[in-house]
Amino acid sequence: MPNLPDDLHYSREHEWVRLEGSTATIGITSFAADELGDIVFVELPEVGARLTQFAAFGVVESVKAVSDLFAPISGEVAEVNHALRASPELLNSEPFGAGWIARVGLADRAELEGLLDAAAYAELTAG
Amino acid sequence: MTQAPPTLRRTPLHDSHLALGARMVPFAGYEMPVHYSSIIDEHRTVRSAVGLFDLSHMGELQVSGPEALAFLRYALVSDPGALEPGQAQYSMLCLADGGIIDDLIVYRVEGGYLVVCNASNRDAVISQLASLQAHGDFDAAIDDRSDGTALIAPQGPRSPELLAGLTDLDLTTLGNYRSMRGRVAGVDCLVARTGYTGEDGFELFCDARRATRVWDALLAAGGEVGLRPCGLGSRDTLRLEAGMPLYGNELDRSVNPYEANLGRVVKMEKGEFVGRSALAAVQQTGPRRRLVGLVMRDDAIARHGYPVHVGGVEVGSVTSGTLSPTLGQRIAMAYLPAAEAAIGGEVEVIVRERPYRAEQVKLPFYRRPKPDAGLI
Numbered sequence: 001m002p003n004l005p006d007d008l009h010y011s012r013e014h015e016w017v018r019l020e021g022s023t024a025t026i027g028i029t030s031f032a033a034d035e036l037g038d039i040v041f042v043e044l045p046e047v048g049a050r051l052t053q054f055a056a057f058g059v060v061e062s063v064k065a066v067s068d069l070f071a072p073i074s075g076e077v078a079e080v081n082h083a084l085r086a087s088p089e090l091l092n093s094e095p096f097g098a099g100w101i102a103r104v105g106l107a108d109r110a111e112l113e114g115l116l117d118a119a120a121y122a123e124l125t126a127g
Numbered sequence: 128m129t130q131a132p133p134t135l136r137r138t139p140l141h142d143s144h145l146a147l148g149a150r151m152v153p154f155a156g157y158e159m160p161v162h163y164s165s166i167i168d169e170h171r172t173v174r175s176a177v178g179l180f181d182l183s184h185m186g187e188l189q190v191s192g193p194e195a196l197a198f199l200r201y202a203l204v205s206d207p208g209a210l211e212p213g214q215a216q217y218s219m220l221c222l223a224d225g226g227i228i229d230d231l232i233v234y235r236v237e238g239g240y241l242v243v244c245n246a247s248n249r250d251a252v253i254s255q256l257a258s259l260q261a262h263g264d265f266d267a268a269i270d271d272r273s274d275g276t277a278l279i280a281p282q283g284p285r286s287p288e289l290l291a292g293l294t295d296l297d298l299t300t301l302g303n304y305r306s307m308r309g310r311v312a313g314v315d316c317l318v319a320r321t322g323y324t325g326e327d328g329f330e331l332f333c334d335a336r337r338a339t340r341v342w343d344a345l346l347a348a349g350g351e352v353g354l355r356p357c358g359l360g361s362r363d364t365l366r367l368e369a370g371m372p373l374y375g376n377e378l379d380r381s382v383n384p385y386e387a388n389l390g391r392v393v394k395m396e397k398g399e400f401v402g403r404s405a406l407a408a409v410q411q412t413g414p415r416r417r418l419v420g421l422v423m424r425d426d427a428i429a430r431h432g433y434p435v436h437v438g439g440v441e442v443g444s445v446t447s448g449t450l451s452p453t454l455g456q457r458i459a460m461a462y463l464p465a466a467e468a469a470i471g472g473e474v475e476v477i478v479r480e481r482p483y484r485a486e487q488v489k490l491p492f493y494r495r496p497k498p499d500a501g502l503i
Contacts, residue, residue: 037150037162037165037166037360038165038166038167040167040428040449040450041427041428041450041457043427043479059479061428062166063166063167063360063364063449063450063452064161064166064360064363064449066428066430085426
C-alpha cells in the first residue's frame, strides 16, 4: 500500500482521521477509493449533524454501486467539503488531501484507541 | 456439509485480462473483466477512439437445415425471412404470453443462421428452441457453438480504421448490421458490424483457440488509434446512454416488447409465431406500461430498484441508472403506467427514503454524430 500517511488514524471500514487539536478531519482511504473505482457522487452529512463512531453517516457512489460511509470518530460536524459536490473524483485522486469529507469536533479522545495506526492499517489491507 | 461454490467459467482471454490488470467479477457464471483502468476512462475511449471488449461468454447457436428459416420465423418475434445474405437483425424470443425469454441478434450466414444470445439466458434459449423444434417437427438443427467460439468487439469511431489494417476484407462494403467472413490477424472470423455501445463498431466471432491471436493483434495495432481494453462496467454505461435495454433490468419474462419500446421488432404480418396472439392484443390496446428515460433534476443518482412516484403515489421502479460520463447527467430508465409516460413529465425517484425530482426525456440519451464522409 503506497504512501499511507503516518499521522492519521484509520478505521477498519477504510476511513481516516487527522487530528488537529480537537478538530478531526475525516475521509476515506486510497484503498477504499481504489476498491470503489470512479467515484461519481458523495452524500455529505449536514453541518451540525452528530456522528457516532462506526455508524453510517453518508454515502459514496461509484459508477456501479452505492456504499455507506462509516464515521471513524464521534462528534458534531463543523464543516463539509463542498468541493466534492462538483468534483467527487477528488476522492479518487486525493483521498487523504483535497478529497477530505468533513471536519468534526472531537467528542471523545478515547475513541482513538478503537482506530489503527498506519502500520496496522497497511497490514489489514495487505492480505 | 457445506458445498463448494460453483467454479466460475473463464473465457479464452482470461490470462490476457489478468495481464492487463483487469478487475474481475462474476457475471453469468463467468469470471469477467469489469474494468481495466477506470469505467469512465474506458467509456470515453469507446466514444472517442476504440474500446476492445471480450464478449466470449455470450451464446452462439448455429441454426441450419432445410427448415431453419421457417423454424426461426416461428420461434422469434422478428422476421428473419427479411434478411438478405449477410444481414442481421435484433430480435426477441418470447413466451406464448408475450413475455421475453431473451433479446438477441440473428445473423443470416453461410449454412443457415447464427443466433447470438445473452450468456445468462443461453440455457433458457436453447431449451425453448429445442422444445419448439421438436414439437413443431421442424427439419432444422440447433448447434450450440458457444464454448468453442470467442467474441471480440472493437467498438468506437476509430474501429474501422483499426480493423482495416488487420483484415483482408473491404470494410467499406460492410454496412451496419451486416456480416462477412474473412481474416483478421490471419484468423478466420465472422466480422459483423453490430454492437451494444451506440458507436460504430464490430463484433468478431472466431474459434476460441485463436482468440488470443486476434485480441493481441488488435491491442498491438490499437496503440496508434488510442485503443483501450474495456470491461463490462463501461459496456453497461455505454448501452444505457444509447437507450438500449439490458436483459435482467429492462427485459424479463414479465415484460412484453411493446412495453419496452421494442414493438417495431415484432412482425405480425409474417404469420404465426410464438406469442403472436398475446402480442397482437397488446398492440391493439397499447401496453399497460411503458419504458421511459429519466434525467435527475435533483441531486441524486437513480439506481435499479428505486421506487418511482408520480403525484405522491408509487407507480413503478427504476430499471437501470447511473451517471452518464458523456452527458455529465444522472440518467435512468423506468417503467411507468402508460397514462403517466410523457416526455417532459415530472416524477420523483425515492433515494434512501427521500424524494428527488426527475424529468422524462426522449430516448436515447445519446446518439452518435452522423459520419460526414462515406463508409470506411
